[in-house]
Amino acid sequence: MDLQDLYRDVILDHNRTPRNFGPLEGSSTDVQGSNPLCGDRLTLHLRLAGDRIEDVRFEGHGCAISTASASLMTEAIKGRTRAEALALFERVHALLTDDAAAPDEGLGKLAALSGVREFPARVKCASLCWHTLATALKSPAPDAIAAVSTE
Amino acid sequence: MSDAARTPVRPAEPAAFDVETMRREFPVLARRVHGHPLAYLDNGASSQAPRRVIEAVDDYARSHHANVHRGVHTLSEEATARYEGARDRVARWLNAASRTEIVFTRGTTEAVNLVAQSYARPQLRAGDEVLITHLEHHANIVPWQMVCEQTGAKLVVAPIDERGELDPDAVEALMGPRTRVFACAHVSNALGTVLPVERLVASARARGIATLVDGAQAVPHGAVDVRALGCDFYAFSGHKMYAPTGIGALYGRESMLERMPPWQGGGDMILTVSFERTTYNALPYKFEAGTPNIVGAVGLGAAIDFLGSIDLRGAHAHEAALLEHAHAALAPIPGLRLIGTARRKLGLVSFVVDGVHPHDLGTVLDQDGIAIRTGHHCAMPVMDFFGIPATARASFAFYNTFDEIDRLAVSVERARRLFGGDVG
Incomplete structure (x- = not known):
């Protein structure tokens, strides 16, 4: 277990300079996620056009893992369909929790999150934004979504 | 700095x-x-x-374990002697007037809940006030919020400043005619602030307000003398002072504990039970329903012995x-x-x-x-x-x-x- 496995350059970069950070005008879905244990909070803003995620941004505060994961996620899902984004959620979830997960192929920069698996106390940090996304995409009535919690 | x-x-x-x-x-x-x-x-x-705590726990588990206050057999008597011996040590450690003023609890949290439910709840009326401070641990906030919801009483919070200090004048100004309970930390767990508890407890007492001090962060770092402090209740946890988890104690002034109803019902806290009527046990057993954490108490007693030896x-x-x-x-x-x-x-x-x-x-x-x-x-x-x-x-x-x-x-x-x- 090495600190450099967890805090790879991509993670450090996205923590320092989060992409797609801030409010989103004309958003169609806004979901809050929180990790009560560590106080991480984020709000995910999505603008859905039919089945497609036309735009996505996030706000909130959290640790480097949580911030970088959310930043990487927004880059990865922008322009994708619901089904594609949910499939990505499944793959990232496996990457974070399953030692026998499929190789990182096709995950691009998201593969940088694989080091988190070795730090069980930090898995929730990385998965918060993804659970928030999945909840938003799976809900038939996005306005009715209660806040998402990792607890 | x-x-x-x-x-x-x-x-x-x-x-x-x-x-x-x-x-x-x-x-x-x-x-x-x-x-x-x-x-x-x-x-x-x-x-x-x-080592002394680990060995006491080990020795108890290997050679002396049985239920307390029940059997006439040797092991039960040995377990009872060790459990009650731990109570004696806690009483001396806090300089309580009597061993009957020491109620074993799971820790500070349970002790505060006991006081909130058994002391405060029966007497709080709508419009009464419970005064706490802004720097309390959740364990000294939530039990009071719960009892306020149950009774219609109001939770009043004394402010802190940028240093994380409490202005005693400001706290005293909040002690009003409807204030029934004042509860505060001895030492803040998040900031390390030592509160002026001596003065605040004295001010509260002078106004007829019951006082509880959360001593969880204080007992590891200094001698506590509950009689000198003059508080009605003092709560602490064993595991922050070198003892095992799951054991702590509530000190309660005897006159207060006497007039409080039991909190939890069960074995050990009764004298007689029939379906018509139950009579309750004497202090402190009235507040210790069920088989207690005997091995935890043994460990706590050993921790106090250890602290007394250094x-x-x-x-x-x-x-x-x-x-x-x-x-x-x-x-x-x-x-x-x-x-x-x-x-x-x-x-x-x-x-x-x-x-x-x-x-x-x-x-x-x-x-x-x-x-x-x-x-x-x-x-x-x-x-x-x-x-x-x-x-x-x-x-x-x-x-x-x-x-x-x-x-x-x-x-x-x-x-x-x-x-x-x-x-x-």
């Missing part, structure tokens, strides 16, 4: 206190974490157990020196802000570092073998007051060393550089 240019000067270890000898009494301190010697700086969350004054002086050294070692780190700078502090230092989230700091430090607490410390209102979600907290015991604190400072600086802080 905020003079960044000053190089911390390591104070001489007090000659009277030999920390290396002390460390050998705590087996866990010999272990390594991620290839480094463990630097255990999370004592505010839970302290480690000395140079406690020297140990506490060493802890004070550790705190001073921690302030000096951390303050020069660029972007580091101490949270809680009260003039009277004990046992811990809370801080945040620009650009480094406390959880990342905790992970980096852990890789260097350093255990600290990161998070809101069960004191979310304190975090809100300072406008931060969390802090890093290093909390000390007398077995910690200046070298461990120097390692902490080096590791914090390493984390700061990793996350792209200014070179400073």
